Every structure is written in structure tokens, then in C-alpha cells.
Amino acid sequence: MLLALVMVISMLPTSAFAAELPGDTPEIVCTEEACTHEHEETSSVETTIPEEAPPQAETTTSGTIGDSMVRWALADGRLFITGKGGCDTFTSPDDQPWAALRTEIREVWFDGAETLTIENLAYWFEGCTSLETAEVPYTTYNIGTDAFADCSALRLLTLYYSGVAFEIADGAFATDSLTTLEVACVVTDEKVPQALLDYDWSASNRAAFFVDVYGTTYMVVGNCTNCGQMCSFTFAYEQWTASVHCVRHWCSNCGSDQTGGMLSEAHTFSGNLCTKCGYSNGSGGGPTVCYHSSTYKTWSGCTWYEYCSSCGQYLNTGTAHNFVYGVRQYYSTLQHSILGSCTSCGTTTYLYEYHSAATVYSQYNSTQHSYGSYCALCGSYIGSLSYSNHSFTYGSRQKYSDTQHRRLKTCSTCGYSDYEYESHSFSYGAWVKYSAIQHRRTVSCSTCGYSSYEYASHSLTNGSWASVSDTQHQRTKTCSCGYSTTETANHVLTYGAWASISDTQHQRVGTCSCGHNASETASHADTDNDGYCDDCEYLMSRFSVTVPASMTMTVSKYGEVYAAENAAIVNNSTGAVNVCTVSFTTQNGWTLVPYNSNMANAKVDSKLIGFSLNGFSTAGNGSYESLAASWEIPKNTSLPLTYDAVVSAVSAAVDEQVLTIVFVINWAIS
DSSP: OHHHHHHHHHHSOHHHHHTTOOSSOOSSOOOTTTOOSOOOOOOOOOOSOOSSOOOOOTTOEEEESTTSSEEEEEETTEEEEEESBOOOOOSSGGGOTTGGGGGGOOEEEETTGGGBOOOBOTTSSTTOTTOOEEEEOTTOOEEOTTTTTTOTTOOEEEEOOOSSOOEEOTTTTOOSSOEEEEEEEOTTSSHHHHHHHHSOTTTTTEEEEEEETTSSOEEEEEEETTTTEEEEEEEEEEEOSSSEEEEEEEETTTOOBTTTTOEEEEOOEETTEETTTOOBOOOTTSOOOOOOOSEEEEEETTEEEEEETTTOOEEEEEEOOOEEEEEEEEOSSSEEEEEEEETTTOOEEEEEEEOOEEEEEEEOSSSEEEEEEEETTTOOBOSOOEEEEOOEEEOOOEEOSSSEEEEEEEETTTOOEEEEEEEOOEEEOOOEEOSSSEEEEEEEETTTOOEEEEEEEOOEEEOOOEEOSSSEEEEEEEETTSOEEEEEEEOOEEEOOOEEOSSSEEEEEEEETTSOEEEEEEEOOOTTOSSBOTTTOOBOOOOOEEOOSOOOEEEOTTSOEEEOSOOEEEEOSSSOEEEEEEEEEEOTTOEEOOTTOOGGGSOTTOOEEEEEETTEEOOSOBSEEEEEEEEEEOTTOEEEOOEEEEEOOOSSOOOSOOEEEEEEEEEOOO
8 A cells, every 4th residue: 555655646746745735734643753653665666657568577477368459468466458459348357367367466557558449347357456556548438347346455546538438337446444545537537537436435445535647636535434425635744754754635524634644755855845744854055944843742651742753852741641430439419429540640530420310210029110319320329219010011912932922011111021921822724735644734823923833644535446557556545635645556356266268277367346357377287186177177188089980981893992081080188199009800701801912813702801091001811900000199180091992892782891990099199
């Protein structure tokens, strides 16, 4: 703060300050030798913008702002903005291309402002906590949102704008703690000063003072932190040392010094005299003249001695006790006393005052108060006591607990107060669903307005089960509060008797109370080996084969044999069967001969027969022949029988049984 303000003031012409010097200097001054302030050393830092950008140091970072032609470079704490044209308005501090280095920025300079058209500085320097001095070019007319927010070190702002409009956004200079800000501006343009006056500097924690940037005119106005408003100000200079004097801003409304005596600048000598504070350095052969414009006091106990801050000459003396008084104590029926002690030397004194009689009412018990004459200042009793009943006024009833309400009763005479308690007078709302297991209703006290909820478990009524799938049924459960849910469960089937549906399986039907039907199929089982299924009594093993009762042949007078074409063995068993042997036995005097015999040479009526069945033929002579066969007949199928015979000639028609054919059939071996 000190360095920033010294730089501005040191650049202003001396004539501007001389015109504003007040006629009388304040009595209380700050000197370097005796005051309790901590004075920083001043420096002669040059703040003018260099004609050319300084060479890039090792710590310099540079670049462009977005895709614009505006360039930036940071070197040794100085941020330079150069280039041409404008750039997009920032929408947050994150848009700062120097965001990572913002705490290193101490100064901000716009080099070549005539080529820049940056309209809005919103968020440009937010969070630059080390920033001390900054300028705004004359081509920029909007100090936008949070432009210099959280710049707690900012002490000097230079505004060159002079145009059609100028705006400062609310909070653009906001800081967390109160700081002083010197604003140098073009005061001849009404727009900029008016914008400065309209801005709420108090809300931004800024004590702002406005000066002419060109040093020709002072705006003697600023935000007074003591008055909390814009006030006019005067300037005063008080000599500190041989090299610097103090610059003060005195509020003409309340008289407070807004600088706190912390602003200093170097003397400006004309000959051997400082043109601002009048200090003489004794140069030029003339005498050293002291105007005793600044004094300080020393204390010995409660005796003070006043000396000149510049030359040390003794000027005056006096005594001033600083009495601090205690509480008033009863002294007599007419007076009370107050003991005072000097905080510097310990001297004591008594101050006496007459009682200020007043009737005072005090609580005596819960039904009565007492009243008598008391001193309104010291509280001492100075009259007789009497008693009377409280005169109560009642407040509105308020909830006290879930079962009671209460109201405050106050005695308007003595101030005694207590609570009166009553049970709630409840009324109940309708039950409504609260959760899957509970409903609730509103419980309200019509007297105090207390409202709560009463909870209870649902009382569910079950609907009928209805099938929803092959495995489950569902029913609706409804509570009187309107809540409903569904319950899903597996079918509970009641099964009927098993009934055979094939040689290997049987089936039964299951019925659920919800009306759902399902069939269950299982294989036959015969655990007791009685041939029947244990569950459905199906005959599991049945041997049933049908063979032809007769196999007819017709023989012509020429010995030609004609056989039937529909002879077959039918298998009605529960499994495949096998014809393993076929035997032939002659009847009625007939004789078997080989099937391939030539009957042309046989005698008439010799009763010779050769037989062929499904490719098997007789091969010997006699009355009996057995043929080995292996004819498998699957269940529920037939084995066609193809047969033929050769017969010797006969003299008359034959109508008799010739052969007996025996088929030996057993279960097929799988």
C-alpha cells in the first residue's frame, strides 16, 4: 500500500498539492521518532511504461489470449499486454492465460494501447493477490465482473478512459479486508468520475480516493470508512524526517484520517524549503527554519510534555488523568458514590450522584411480586416494600413435546414470566400409505397448531390367487389406506391319478387352487415285478403274436399251385419278437420232399409235397422237417408270409389238410 501510493503522489505536479494545503495542521501527528506506527521504507520505484518491452527474463512467460492478436508477457512481476485488436470476454478466472502465475503479478501495463480494443476486463486480474499497481487503457470502457476482485495488495489504479461511456461492474474491486485504493483518472470527463462515485466502495471493503491522472485537478472526494459514505476530503502534509513527510486524507465530515498516517513521500524542495510541508534543510546559506508543524508528546505519569517533531524544541506541558469509574455503590438514602482510578498514575477519586428514585417491581413468588422505591442507577432499596398479585398476559400456545403444548405467561408489571403447560387436543387425518409395511395419518393439535404423524402397520386384505405363469400365481393385497401390493407364490398342485399314454410313460394332471392346470409325465415303473406299472397299472410286458390259422393253397389239375397273398404274423406285444424256428409236419398221408424236386416224374396220387416259406425251403424226405429262422418283428408291426409248394399229380380234387406248420416265436434280443 505504501509503495503504490508514493509512486502516484510523487508523479503529480507540486502546484496541485500546494493549492490544497489547509490553513491549520491537525494537533495529533505521526512522527518517525515517537509514534507507535510501523513505517515502511520508501523507495523511488519508477512506474512509467518502458518504450520497449524489457528483455525476457528467465521467469518470463508469454503467449496470446485465445486466438486473438493480443499478446501478454510476464517478466519480473510486470505483466505487459500488447498487440492489436480485442479478444473474447473472459467468463471466469480460469480464462486467464496467466492463471498459474497470477500470484506473481505485481504490476500491469498496456503497451501500445492505441492498437488495442479490449472492451471488457471481466475476471482479468481476479485472484492476483500480489498486484500493487495497474493501468486501464483509454480504449477499454468496461471494468467488468470481478476484474480486480481479491487483489488485496492493489493500491494504485490509473484510468485513462475518455469516451462515450464507462462502466464498473458491482464487486469489481471486492476484497475480504479493508484496504486503501488511490484511483488516478481523467477528471475532465464526467463519465469516469461519475462511475467512480456511483460504485459501492464500502461493499468492496475499499477506502477509495480519486485524483487527476494528469496532476492538474484533485477530486477531493472518497469513501470514508468511518462515515460509511462518500465524503469530501482535504489533504495535509506533516514533516516526518529530513527525507520524507506524511500525507493525510482528512474527512471533512467526521475529521478522521483515512490513511492512518501510513502514506509518505519524499520532500519537494524549492531552495531549502519543502513546498508541501515547509520543512527547511538549511541549504543555500540561509538559516534552518522550523515551523513546529508536527509535534509529539511524552508522559511522566499523568504529566505530559509536548515537543516539536522536527527540531525537538520543548513547547508545552500539562496534567491529564485518565479516570476509569467503577460501579455505583449505595452511600446514603440520598446519594450513591462511584470510585474512579487513573489508569496511568493510580490516583483515586469519588464521584457522588443523587439517587434517581423509581418504583421497582420484582418477582416474589409464582403468584405475587413485590414493589418499592429503588434507585434506578445504583439499584439500591430506598423505600418500603409492598406485595400484589401478578397481572399476567399470555402468549400463543406453542409445541413443547409430543404430548403437550405450552404458552408463556408474563407479568406486565414486574416482568416475571413462566410457562403454562397443557395436553394437546388432537384431531386425526385419514390414513395414507407411508411405506411398504406402514401407513400414517396426520395428528394435529387444534389449539397450538402442532402437527405430527401417527404410524401403523398395514392391515392387508387378500384377493384371490390368479395364475400368472406356468410356475406361479399372484394375488392383490389391499389396505384400507389405499395401499396395495401383489404377492407372488409358486403353484400348489393337487394331482389326479396316473394314466398310461404310451408303452413307456404315463401322465397325470395337477390342479392349483388358482385354476391353473399342469400335466406331469413320467416313465412306467414296476418295482414289484408283477408286470404292471406301480402307478397306472399299465401292463408293461405283453407277449401277443397272431399267426395265420390256415394257409390255403389251390392246386390245378395240371399241378400248378396258387397260394394266398395276405398271410402274415402280427406282433401285438410290448416289444419286438423273433421267429426262430419253423417246423413242417405232413398230414393225411402226405410226404415231404425237397422243394426243388421235379414232380413230373412222380406217380399220380403219390402225395408228395415240397414247401417254401419266405425263402426257406424243405430239403429232405419224410413226414417232418424243422427250419432254423431269425425273423425279427418289431412291436405293432407285421411280418408278411410268402409261401409256395410243389405237389405230385392227383387223380381227383384234394380238399384236406396237407401240412401243419409250427412257428416258434420268442422275445427279440436287443
